[in-house]
Amino acid sequence: MTAGMANLHGNHACALGAIAAGCRFFAGYPITPSSEIAERMSRELPLVGGTFVQMEDEIASMAAVLGASAGGVKSMTATSGPGFSLKQENIGLASMAEIPCVIANVMRGGPSTGMPTRPAQSDIMQARWGSHGDHPLIALAPASVKEIHDQTIRAFNLSERYRVPVMVLFDQVIAHLLEPIELPAAGSLDLVERRWANGDDGYQPYAAGADGIPAMTRPGDGHRTHTTGLTHAEDGFPTQDPDTVTRVMDRLLGKLDQHGQDIEAFECHDTKDAEVLVVAYGISARAARRAVRQARERGIAAGLFRPITLWPFPEQALRTAADQARSVLVPEMNAGQLVLEVERICRDEVRVAGLNRVDGQPIEPSQIARRIEEMAADD
Amino acid sequence: MSKLEIRFAGSGGQGLILSGRLLFQAVVLDGKRAAQSQSYEPTSRGGFCNSDLVVADREVDYPLVTAIDYLIALDQIGVAPSAAMMAPGALVLTDARLVPEPPEGDITLHQLPFTDEAIALGSHRAANVVALGTLVGLSGICDRQAVGEAVREGTPKAFLDLNLEALRRGFEMADELDQGEPDGKVVRL
Numbered sequence: 067m068t069a070g071m072a073n074l075h076g077n078h079a080c081a082l083g084a085i086a087a088g089c090r091f092f093a094g095y096p097i098t099p100s101s102e103i104a105e106r107m108s109r110e111l112p113l114v115g116g117t118f119v120q121m122e123d124e125i126a127s128m129a130a131v132l133g134a135s136a137g138g139v140k141s142m143t144a145t146s147g148p149g150f151s152l153k154q155e156n157i158g159l160a161s162m163a164e165i166p167c168v169i170a171n172v173m174r175g176g177p178s179t180g181m182p183t184r185p186a187q188s189d190i191m192q193a194r195w196g197s198h199g200d201h202p203l204i205a206l207a208p209a210s211v212k213e214i215h216d217q218t219i220r221a222f223n224l225s226e227r228y229r230v231p232v233m234v235l236f237d238q239v240i241a242h243l244l245e246p247i248e249l250p251a252a253g254s255l256d257l258v259e260r261r262w263a264n265g266d267d268g269y270q271p272y273a274a275g276a277d278g279i280p281a282m283t284r285p286g287d288g289h290r291t292h293t294t295g296l297t298h299a300e301d302g303f304p305t306q307d308p309d310t311v312t313r314v315m316d317r318l319l320g321k322l323d324q325h326g327q328d329i330e331a332f333e334c335h336d337t338k339d340a341e342v343l344v345v346a347y348g349i350s351a352r353a354a355r356r357a358v359r360q361a362r363e364r365g366i367a368a369g370l371f372r373p374i375t376l377w378p379f380p381e382q383a384l385r386t387a388a389d390q391a392r393s394v395l396v397p398e399m400n401a402g403q404l405v406l407e408v409e410r411i412c413r414d415e416v417r418v419a420g421l422n423r424v425d426g427q428p429i430e431p432s433q434i435a436r437r438i439e440e441m442a443a444d445d
Numbered sequence: 446m447s448k449l450e451i452r453f454a455g456s457g458g459q460g461l462i463l464s465g466r467l468l469f470q471a472v473v474l475d476g477k478r479a480a481q482s483q484s485y486e487p488t489s490r491g492g493f494c495n496s497d498l499v500v501a502d503r504e505v506d507y508p509l510v511t512a513i514d515y516l517i518a519l520d521q522i523g524v525a526p527s528a529a530m531m532a533p534g535a536l537v538l539t540d541a542r543l544v545p546e547p548p549e550g551d552i553t554l555h556q557l558p559f560t561d562e563a564i565a566l567g568s569h570r571a572a573n574v575v576a577l578g579t580l581v582g583l584s585g586i587c588d589r590q591a592v593g594e595a596v597r598e599g600t601p602k603a604f605l606d607l608n609l610e611a612l613r614r615g616f617e618m619a620d621e622l623d624q625g626e627p628d629g630k631v632v633r634l
Contacts, residue, residue, distance in 0.1 A: 073473060098487070182487050210508075243508055244469055244481035349509075356507045431507050 069251040076214045076240040077144075079247060080170050081106035083218030084142050086250070088257055089168070090116035091141040093130035095123050095149060098182045099238040100172035103144035124149040128156035132165050136293060138260075138284045140222055144170035147180060150189055151196065157231050158197030159295045164229035164272070164280065164318075166260065168221045171233055172241040173399075175426045184426030185238035187348055188400035193233050194377045200315070202322050204329055205233040205377040207347040211245035217374065223258040224329060228321060229279055235376065237399065239349045239428055263289055272314065273300040278321035322378050330380035333372040334387050336362060340369025342441045343391040343416075345384065345408050347373055350397045350429050357434035366442045379407050388412050392445040395437055397421040397429045417441075448501040449586060450510040450532065453573070454523025455543075457485055457494040460573035461519065463599070465496030467577060468586070470595035472500050475587040480508030493522045500586065515584060516552075517576045518544050519559060538579060540572065555583075555622060562614050571604075571611035578615015583623070589616060 074082070080103050084092070092107040108118040117134070121127040127143045134141040145153060150171045160167050173189045175181030189196075193205045204224050208217040214236055221232040263269050263281040269289040274280040280300075283289035292302035299305040299314060322329060335358060337343060342361070346354035351372045361368035371387040373380050388394060394416050396405040405420040412418055421437050423429050451468065453461040462483050469481040479500045486492030497510045512532035518524050518539045528548055531537075539547040541556045548554070557579060563572040574596065581592045593612060600608045 073470065183485050239482060239509065242483050244466060245505070245508065246473055246478070352507045359506070428509055430509075430511055432511065 069249050069254075071246055072249050073244060073246050074211055074215070075102060076211045076236060076243050077102035077172070078106050079211045079215035080144065080218050080234065081110060082249070083215040084168065084222065085110050085114060085116075086215075086252065086255060087140065087219040087222035088259075089140045089142050089222060090114065091119075091131065091134035091139045092116070092143065093119045093121050093127040093134070093141070094143045094145065095121055095127050097124075097146045097149045099174055099241050100144045100146040100149075100170065102241070103170055103172075107144075124152035125156065128153040128169075131167050132156060132160055132163075135165050135167050136163075136285070140166070140226065142168035142170065142222075144172070146172045147174045147176055147182065148178065150192065154192075154196040155198075157203070158199060158201055160231040161197065161201035161203055162199075162295050162297075162318075163293050164282075165231075165293075166222075166225040166229055167231050168218070168225055169231060169233045170218070171235050173235060173237045175424075181426045183238065185349065185399060185428055186424075186426065187235075187237055187350065187398045188403065188424070189235060190376060190398070190400065190403040191406075193235055200319055202319055203231045203233065203377060204228070204322065204375065205235055206331070206374060207235050207376050208374065209240065209348050209351045209372065211240065211243055212247040213374070214240065215247060215249070219255060219257075220331075223256070226258045226260045227279070228325060228329070229282070230322065235348070237349055263287070270300045271302040272298060274317060274321075278317055278324050326378060329375055329378060330383065331374035332380045332383045333370075333374065334383075335370040335372070337369035337371055337387040339367050339390055340387070341367040341390060341392050341445060342438050343369050343371055343388050343394045344434060344438065345371045345373070345394060345396045345404070346398070346434075347376060347404065350399060353429050353431045354397060354434050356431040357438060360431070360435050361438045361442070364439075366438060368438050368442070373404075376404065379411070381411050384408065384411050388416060391416050393417045393419065393441040395419055395421055395434070395441060397434050397437075399423050399429060448499060448505070449515070450513050451498040451500070451515040451517075451580070451586065452510055452513045452527055452530075453496040453517045453519070453576070454527050455494060455519035455540075456522050457488060457492045459494070459519050460570065461494050461496040461523075464517070464573040464577045465498050467574075467592065467595045467599050468498055468581070470599060471581070471587045471592035472498070474591040474594060477502065477587070478504055480505040482509055493526055495523065495526065515580060515586070516548070517580055518547070519572060519576060521545060524548055536584065538576060538583075540576070557618060562618070563611060566610050566614060567607055571607050574608045574611035575615045575618070578612040579618045579622075580615075582616040582619025
């Protein structure tokens, strides 16, 4: 696609964002409502010298993505529902072996097969904790077709810079939404390329400098390296020495905190004097935006805090946005997931409540508007 | 912000999503902002299907329909899910053959032979485009030329002539209604 205005579906915007970011390998297994990402990649990747593989299942897809990325190619997969569950073990391997990769997950109604064609936002906690063990990762939640495109590019940048799996979480509604978007010119993008080790005899694959991010070695460059899911020391070989394990795990789990400012993205609307603060993401944030605007028109001091990065959660930014708030409302298409994080951050200062739907229907602006009015009246 | 909400409702496989997409292209060509969404059941043929469009004079904040101004129902199965979402005074166009129980309430209803007209043109599959033409002709949501261009751009070659004929027939049906000589029954509720 050339630069300029384009009418795109969310899923197609994801695929084109990936290509623009330099993704040249996609492995996946089609699943509603994410299939159009794979479909578009299968058409686009060969045109830019990339590789598309439809694997036998989601487990193998994730493994193929890690293999390709370890081989030096920006790589991604896309999935939904049960497919996301199947990818979790290898997502943990990506966190542990610090292999950059991007996973688009189009959330649909669950659990299990659930409602394949209906939207949900019920993988928020699975995105964070679906793989076992303490592990670093980043999750982004775009709210429009344009933002799917841009945050997919950003997902690759963050993944390559910090050597972590990055998830792009959206839902069936925006995945299948058609909106006009402005595609940037190819040369205008700020793309992050992986930092490769060079020419040092003493190369240790997991030794990091002050930024906490080790340089990778490109296969064939001549460095000795070792990649494993076992807990490993700086030399890449397994260890259970408590001091060493503490040191390497501190770095692994601390590296995103160190770069929080670059990673945590969010948007504030009318939060400065907001007495009722709505915290919403994805399609629910667009409903909240209208509800907050309507509340303001009726003289209620409402505001919207929209985290774009869900994990790690922009904690300090939320504290600032909630500074004047007496109550916080968290609308989400699940039984109450991100609200737990918001409660953890805000509960000492304000009353936090969820507004939840698990019926496969999007939350409507009028539902949020009603709750804002009730909360304003209670204060 | 002034906005319009349009829904094509019916059964999976009737080309409702295509109709929505074509109208989207047309209104964007016409210089408006729009968002087109879809909801459907896991069965790709049969089962209800909605293809929705929100058209606005500036960026669409919430992209889904909440109060439908124009409803085009091509199958009975599409009627019930929309009943609670109609804006007062909405214009409703239903297929005379496939929607025996059209919606009721504060609406303007036209029961029109979209499917029969499409069959007369060569295939029932063009009913979606006949309906699209009638909607654009009656409502002026966008320029007739713009929707013609969208149909030309968005139709596979094998169906292009049929779709252009279907669109023209839709325009004619709108003109006949405007002249008070409707093909179908006109009910004002």
